[in-house]
Amino acid sequence: MSYSHTFGATRWTFGDLRRLMACATPHRSGDVLAGIAAQSAEERIAAQYCLADLPLKAFLDEALIPEVQDDVSDLIVKQHDPAAYAPIAHLTVGEFREWLLGADGAQISSIAWGLTPEMAAAVSKLMRNADLISVARKIHVVRAFRTTVGLPGTIAGRNQPNHPTDDPLGIAISAVDGLVYGSGDAVIGVNPATDGITEYIRTARMLDELRLAFDMPVQSCVLGHVTTAIEAMNLGAPVDLVFQSIAGSEAANAGFGVTLAHLTEAQEAARALNRGTVGQDVMYFETGQGAALSSNGHHGVDQQTMETRAYAVARAYDCLLVNTVVGFIGPEYLYDGKQIIRAGLEDHFCGKLLGVPMGVDVCYTNHAEADQNDMDILLHALANAGVNFVITVPGADDIMLNYQSLSHHDLAQLRETLGLTAAPEFAKWLAEKDIIDAQGRTTGAQTWLQGSAGQLLEMAQ
Known part of the structure; x- marks a missing residue:
C-alpha cells in the first residue's frame, strides 16, 4: 500500500509503510548508508505530515518486513494486547503524540502492551527532543x-x-x-x-x-x-x-x-x-x-x-x-x-x-x-x-x-x-x-x- 501527501506544490508518494517510516526519520548517517533516507528536507517533512495522519491501526494491518520469516516479527504480533490498545485504537500517529503529551504516567504505562514497537518508533519521529523528554520522565519502569x-x-x-x-x-x-x-x-x-x-x-x-x-x-x-x-x-x-x-x-x-x-x-x-x-x-x-x-x-x-x-x-x-x-x-x-x-x-x-x-x-x-x-x-x-x-x-x-x-x-x-x-x-x-x-x-x-x-x-x- 502506498502513502501520499502534498507538500507545497509537490505530491509526494511513499511506496509502502517501510519507505514512509524511513523518510520520516530525522536525518542520520546510517539511513544514508543504507540508501533509504529522505533525499531532501522537503521529502522528510512531507513524510512526517503523512505519518502524522496515519491511523495507528495501519501498523497492525501492514508488516514492515512481510517478505521474510522473522521470529521478532512473530513475537511482536504475540505481544500485542488488544485491551491495552483499546484506549488509543482510534488515534492517528499525530493524535497519539498529543495524547502522550497530555496523559499521566499511569495512563501511559497502561497502554505499553497495546503498542507495537513500530507505533512507538513512528510517534517518536514526530517529536522534538523536548517532547521525548517530557513524555519519558512521566514513565517509571522499576x-x-x-x-x-x-x-x-x-x-x-x-x-x-x-x-x-x-x-x-x-x-x-x-x-x-x-x-x-x-x-x-x-x-x-x-x-x-x-x-x-x-x-x-x-x-x-x-x-x-x-x-x-x-x-x-x-x-x-x-x-x-x-x-x-x-x-x-x-x-x-x-x-x-x-x-x-x-x-x-x-x-x-x-x-x-x-x-x-x-x-x-x-x-x-x-x-x-x-x-x-x-x-x-x-x-x-x-x-x-x-x-x-x-x-x-x-x-x-x-x-x-x-x-x-x-x-x-x-x-x-x-x-x-x-x-x-x-x-x-x-x-x-x-x-x-x-x-x-x-x-x-x-x-x-x-x-x-x-x-x-x-x-x-x-x-x-x-x-x-x-x-x-x-x-x-x-x-x-x-x-x-x-x-x-x-x-x-x-x-x-x-x-x-x-x-x-x-x-x-x-x-x-x-x-x-x-x-x-x-x-x-x-x-x-x-x-x-x-x-x-x-x-x-x-x-x-x-x-x-x-x-x-x-x-x-x-x-x-
Missing part, C-alpha cells in the same frame, strides 16, 4: 535484583571496570574507583577481553568475592556471550545477571550468534540460582542503532525503527537492565554529536514507552564528530527524562573497548547538581561506609579505602 533500579528521584550507574588483559587486580582496582564515586548500583559489569569460559568464571568469582568482602548490595555481570554464561552456570559459577547484545530481527540476532531460545534457556538457568534479594530480574541486554544494518539484518527498515523492534525482544524477558550503546557503533550510523543526542533520547523514550527498563551508554567513538561537551548535554537531558541508569568508566575513557563514555565523577556531579540519589539499597551502603555524606555528596572515601586495600590485594592474587 526493576530489582539486589538493588531497585528506576525509582523516581534516582539514577543508577553501571560501574564498568574493563581491563585489556582481564587482569583481576586491574579490574578490582577499577571497580573500587567507581564505587568511591557512587557507581555500581545498576551493576558492576565487565566486558571481557576474551570470551573464554575460564576467563569468564574467574572474573565472575572475583566480582562476587568483592561483593561479599564488603557486604555490598550490588549485582555483577560478565558481559560474555549468552552461551558462555549458560556454560558457566552449569559449571557452578556465581552468575548474577546474564548479558546479551540483541537486535530487532532474527537475521540481526543471528549475527550476534543468538536465538530467542538461547535467551529463554539462560533466563531459566539464572532464575533457578535464586541469587537476588529484593527481586529476580536476571537479564541484561544491550542494543544500538545500526546493529541490524551492520549485520545486513535490517531488511530495508530504518535503523531507529529496527532499534525499537529490539525492545520487543527485551520486554519478553525479566530484564533488570537494558541500555542502548548509543554512539558506540560509530559515525557510519550516527555521524556527530547532534545525531547521537537525538538517538539517545529516541531510544530512551521508545524503550520506556514499551515498558522496558532503559539506560543509556552516553558514548562516542574517537572518529565521530563528537566530544564530551555533547555527552554532557545528552547526560543531563536523559537525567531530566528519568533515565534508569548510565555507564561510567575511569576518566571517561574505556581502555579495553577504546571508546569514550562517562566518567565516574560525571555521575556524582549529576546526582549532586540535580538532587538525584543512587538506588536506595546502595545509597544506604554508601552512607554506612562514609562514601557519601548526609547530603548525598561523595566524600573521597578515605576511611573505607584505607581499610579495604589489603582485602583487595588478597582477593586479586
